[in-house]
Amino acid sequence: MPEQVVRYVTELTECIKVKSSDEDADDSSNFVKFFPTFIWAVRDFTLELKIDGKDVTEDEYLDFALKLKHAPEKMSCLESLSAAISSEFLKVTDHFCQFVFNYSSVKRLKDGYTVTGRVLGHLANTYVDTISSGSVPCLENAVIAMAVIENEASVKVGLQVYQSGMEKLKESFPLELKDVSSKHQHLSSTATQAFMKRSFRDTDGKYLKSLEVGSVSSFWMMVNG
DSSP states (O other): OOHHHHHHHHTGGGGOBSOSSSSSOOOHHHHHHHSOOOOOOOOOSSOOOEETTEEOOHHHHHHHHTSOOOOOSSOOOOOOOOSSOOHHHHHHHHHHHHHHHHHOOOEEOTTOOEEOHHHHHHHHHHHHHHHHTTOOOBHHHHHHHHHHHHHHHHHHHHHHHHHHHHHHHHTTOSOOHHHHHHHHHHHHHHHHHHHHHHOOOOTTOHHHHHHHHHHHHHHHHHHHO
16 A cells, blocks of 8 residues: 555644534544544565565564665566466454454444444445545535435335326225325325435434325325315
8 A cells, every 4th residue: 555545644634624613523433433443454475474485473573674774776576377267365354354353343333323324325425525626625524515415305205106096096986085084194104104204313303204294295285186
C-alpha cells in the first residue's frame, strides 16, 4: 500500500464531521463509534514467516518488512506463477478471512441502527463523492438526507401495494360499503408492512402518516368515484 494512501486513511478524521452543529466538537471517541476497523493486508512473495531462518509471528514479520532497506540503484524482480494454488496460500487466505469475520463489525449509526445493503451503499457513495469534491462530509447530514430518500420511496412502495389491491377489487364491483371498508383495512395493513420493510429511521412517524393519508384518500376517491 503506497505511503500516501496510508497517510490519507489516518488523516480522514481531519476531513469528516460527525455532527452538523458546532456544539460538542468532534473528538476521537465520536469517530470510534462510526469508523470501521482498518485492516492492513500485505502480500509477500514467499509467504514464509521467517526472519534469518527463524519463525516469527505475522506482526513481527510485518514490522520487519516495513523497515527501510538499502537497495541497489538498478533492481528488478521476477515472480514465477504456478497455475495451481498452494495449500499454504489457501491456509493463509482462510486465516485472513476468519480474522475479518471475527473482528469486523457491521456499520451502525449513533442510535445503534444497523446499516447494510442498499442504504450502506448510498451512504458510502455520498461520503466518497463529498470527499472527492473537496468538501467536508457530515455523517449526520448524510444520514438525514438518506432517510428522506428512503422514506419517500417507502411511501411510494406502500401506496403501490394499496392501490394495486384496490384496483383488483374494482373487478368485483358492485359491493357493499362494509365489504369495501374491510378490504381497505386489510390493504392498509399490507401497505404498512411493505413500508416498514424499507423505511429508514422514520422516528417521528411522519412518512408512515403520509402513507396512511394517501391510502385513505385513494379509498374515498374510489368510493365516491
